[in-house]
Amino acid sequence: MAVLEISNVTKRFGTLTAVDKASFYVDSAQILSLLGPSGCGKTTMLRLISGFERPDEGSIRILDQDIKGERPYERNVGLLFQDYALFPHMTVQQNVAYGLKHRGYDKQKIPVRVSEMLELVKLSGLEKRRPAQLSGGQQQRVALARALAISPAVVLLDEPLSALDAKLRQQLRIELKEILNSVGATTIVVTHDQEEAMSLGDVVIVMDQGKVIQQGLPTEIYADPKTKFVAEFIGRSNWFSGRLRNLVAPGVREFETAERITVLVPEPDGYGADDTDFEICIRPERIHIQRQAVEAVTLSENVSRITGTIRDIAHLGAEIHLVIEIHGGRRITATEQYLGQTLEQAGEEVTITFRPEDCIIVPAES
């Protein structure tokens, strides 16, 4: 059942349309990631849901009730701020109890609820500390306990991990997901970080220029992006623009790139043989490298092969990043797993291969 439903919400600031006819919903106990670059409208969306901004059009419904006209304190929404916004003059205990006090919780039960929440975030024993006496990670968990204590219908997390350093981030990401799942919180995570979005979210929504561009499972968003923007925003990719040519097998077409290289790609859905420009994208990890050169460009057994020269090779531990120059001077990035093999050398001639299903094909952006 949908706990939160956004339909056709538009918000303008002067001439700028921050959110443009956005629609989506979040199911009970689901974590939804709202992903996009800065200025894409995701923060405005969060402020619309929490009530700090009012939509110009559209409706926001929580548990089937329109909350458009309600003030922030009349909505049952929990917020985790990017800077945590802990009250510096209050102890951890008072911070967590604040929402309970103002939401008319039974006074006798507040201390019990507070220690329950602190136990949940593993901060028992720090009740009397002030926020300034806590580490960044601890502060974040206090903020989370404070937001969850009021049992909100929807929890909104604003860039929850961005203020932490890289190592701590990964650890807290796992903890955060466990905590949210254990209380069954219906959650929206707003972030510009694709790893954060994909690891926390059951569902990911990609936003750009105020619009919802694509919604799907993390895997779908990565493997089957519907636009160039989504493909480019999530993960790294090699792009070629060009036109579709002959059908060579069912569902497989030749694609001639602007560099006059022909590769095999999957036929896009609903393609009529018009002259539409397309772009294809090949993820670096989908490119295989063969260590001997073959003659020029050949297409066989439904595999595209291109010869090239290694220009750069960087060993990053588990992964090896390669830059390969194919003819025409075009450079391709590829990644390989390091499994103890002898590494290629810069200047070595190689052949890169990929299958049609390794290519993502999207309409060219005008």
Next chain:
Amino acid sequence: MKRYVDDIGFGFVIMVIGLSLVFLVMPIVVAVMMSFDGRAYLGMFPPPNYSIQWYQKFFSDAYYLHGLKISLILALIAGIVSTASGVSAAIVLDRYEFRGKKALETFFLSPLVVPAVVIGFALLLFFALFGVFSGLPRLLGGHIIITFPYTVRTTLAGLVGIKKSLTEAALSLGANERQAFWDITFPLARTGMVAGLIFAFAFSMDDVAVSMFLTSPQVYTLPVAMVSMMRTNFDLTIAAGAVLLMVFTVAAIFILDRIFGLDRLIGQGIFKS
């Protein structure tokens, strides 16, 4: 060669600091010592013997005592009114964006740059226009105006350090705007507000220029009484009055320092993160 230029420059700076200290401190020392002069007439410095006769005279003189009473009442009411309005103005300036905000801020702080004589004279004309001739309301108006910029400023300094997300967090947790103000903004900005109140009190206590224009024969402040006595009946009671005024101001600053720490008040407010 270069180093001598440096040394001379350094010596010059030390000398300037020394001289300023002498000119700041010496007159005060002289005034304090003279206020304890044991002689019955105005003699040369330093006094040969000491007594508290001028203080006794001060406290038995109805003219001075009335001035002191008016000064204290005035400083207290003006301080409170000016703090209340200064806090409201500072909150509006801090929390909201609107056209002419910068202009309004400058306008609120303008009594700092407009000469006190001009304010006093302008207020005299203004009150006369509305038929207000009694001293207390006129003085009160004048003192609120001259102390207002200080309360706006210190409160603003306290508010700037408070992140807006704190208020939003309180709202999202179920507090309404009023509760969020009293629970969050007020305790965090309180030091700035109290500093404003004490500055306002101190400035109101020792203002002469504005008060001169606005006193009436029945309602006058202690500094005005001292100035007029200096003209008509000069004796060391004035020194005793001056020392008492100083004691009030120093006491206010001492309290301020003991409770909040002066350096924290003059800085950006206590809670920054």
